[in-house]
Amino acid sequence: MAGTTGTPKVINTQRIRCRIIRALLVLFLSCSNEMIQAFAPAIEPNRSYSSLFNKRSSQKCPRAIGCPTIAFSTFRRLLLSKQSQLFTTLYDDFEDFESSSEAKSSSSASASASASENNKSNEDIYALLRARQDSLQQQQQQQQSIHNNSNNGNSETVFAYNHQDEIEENWRNAECVSSVKLQLSDWIRRIAMDTYPLAVCGSASGNVYLVDLDRAEELDCITSVHEAHIDDDEDVSEAMKKLYGLYDGGGVIAVAIRNDIVVSSGREGGVHVFKIDGEQETSYKGSRGGTSTNTRLHLKSEGKIRYLDSTLVTSLAFDDAGMLWTGGYDGYIRAFEYDDVNAPLFMQKQPIFEIDVGSEVLSVSVNNEIGCGVAATAEGSVVLFSLDEGEVFSVWKPFGRGVGRRKREYARCAMIVQNDEERTTEDGGVDQPAVWSVVCGGSEGSMYQKRLNIDSFGYVSESKPYMNDDSLRGRLRPSHSGLVMAMASPSPGLLVSGSQDGTIRIWDCSYHNCKGKYEGIKIQHDDEEEEAQYDDIAGVDRRPNCLYAMTGYKVWLGSICTNGEKLVTDGSDNTIIGHDFTGDDDSTEGFLYEDDDLEDFSL
Secondary structure: OOOOOOOOOOOOOOHHHHHHHHHHHHHHHHHHHHHHHHHHOEEEEOHHHHHHHOOOOOOOOOOHHOOHHHHHHHHHHHHOOOOOOOOOOOOOOOOOOOOOOHHHHHHHHOOHHHHHHHHHHHHHHHHHHHHHHHHHHHOOOOOOOOHHHHHHOOOOOOOOOOOHHHHHHOOOOOOOOOOOEEEEOOEEEEEEEEOOOOEEEEEEEOEEEEEEEOOOOOEEEEEOOOOOOOOOOOHHHHHHHHHHOOOOOOEOOOEEEOEOOOOOOOOEEEEEEEEEEEEEEEEEEOOEEEEEEEEEEEEEEHHHHHHHOOOOEEEEEEEEEEEEEEEEOOOOOEEOOOOOOOOOOHHHOOOOOEEEEOOOOEEEEEEEOOEEEEEEEEEOOOOEEEOOOOOOOEEEOOOOOOOOOOOOOEEEEEEEEEEEEOOEOOOOOEEEEOEEEEEEEEEOOOOEEEEEOOOOOEOOOOOEEEEOOOOOOOOOOOOOOOEEEEEEEOOOEEEEEEEEOOOOEEEOOOOOOOOOOOOOOOOOOOOOOOOOOOOOOOOOOOOOEEEEEEEEEOOOOOEEEEOEEEEEEEOOOOOEEEEEEOOOOOOOOOOEEEOOOOOEEOO
């Protein structure tokens, strides 16, 4: 055409809108902090980002306003990695567009007034988007610089999330979801758990149950394994009084599980051994004959350990090195190999180790990490012994020598607790040594602690097992008002104790994180017992501090199990109680407390 410099370019306005929306979406995804704040507009300034994803504290949007649940769940999964860094991926949304000068020359040559007006509005849009593109490119360069510095050792994390830290905070702040994990037809007296959710229970009638706590399902039950009561034997009656005081619930005394092996003991004497087997089950589904196959677990009785045929066994504990440790009321601690394929556990005629502690053993606890175990005895002493040599390291008498007001109290249970983990410096040196101690619970509710002496190899020193550290040695306050039946430790620095007073208490037992609350205060002791004067502490008091108590349990409380995330207990008649500290309150496990059936339970 004469007099025409070029053909006017027709711009697709719908395509422009799509690219504008795409650019705005990039802008939205790049602003991670603004997006996080958008999900929690009412969060306090001092709260961490991790609390935003704790469903117990997050604000829920009504479905009527179109809450973007899919996008939020996807973003939450991204943040649930242990160390996550958010980086923005930038796209060039202008690669198909001409430059603003070219667009201007084209618009000037347009023969139509409407086309000229459209081009002018498009120029403004291009200018805004290009300015934003330059800004995003600068942000990308800054984030890439941060990423390069972190790879070079100069870490500057954009966003970090540690699920384990959140769980520990939930333990300390009583942030948990409580539920009835399972309900049986018999009173539950003992629980043992190895790998959650599989657990084994002993009942008041002497039955042994295999249960799945996630599915709230009883997998198998072997009835009448042990005697419910033995009333005509004075020795057994005396032993039951030592074990349970005035509240003997009857039936099974102890249970334990490790991999596919289950053991139990009763008041008739001896230790029964069971094997967990699986059978495939085929079920038919649908009208067209479809089938599905699953494995059904059950218990298979293998007999009793021959060497312990008539011995009253009060405690059972598996270690990580292939040994089953038993505590006998005859005053002996014995160890048997449970993973010997040539000599199964029920066929062994003699133990690998047999340790004479001089008094009736009421509980046994072992710890392979530092290579020793502890036993609580009826005379009141706590025996520290070696797992490798099968010899006694030391004998500790936390309740004195039988004089004073607490002369009747004895050691009912004891365990080894890690107060703090070892911390190292950047050059590999030890900045903070690991702290271990022995905690003992008494027959009248008193609890004591004594620090262990760990050598350079991480084991208990044979020459001097305990340290003379008065800041960590002493009586825990407040005491339970009933017999301390069981203890557990979900993680370093945390201790759980359960008593016949109907409470489970959570203790902060960290040594290095002590606030020095009682610094310079000398607490007066109330009697003249020789080895129990542990309340005479001056300086920094580093004894465990009780954080809170869970109430509503009955006097039959006898077992506490934990895998670090969940706390499983008996003490509620025929039900198993579970407390979940992971922060996931949408769990369908068990039955949540939604009515008045368990109104007595509280934190």
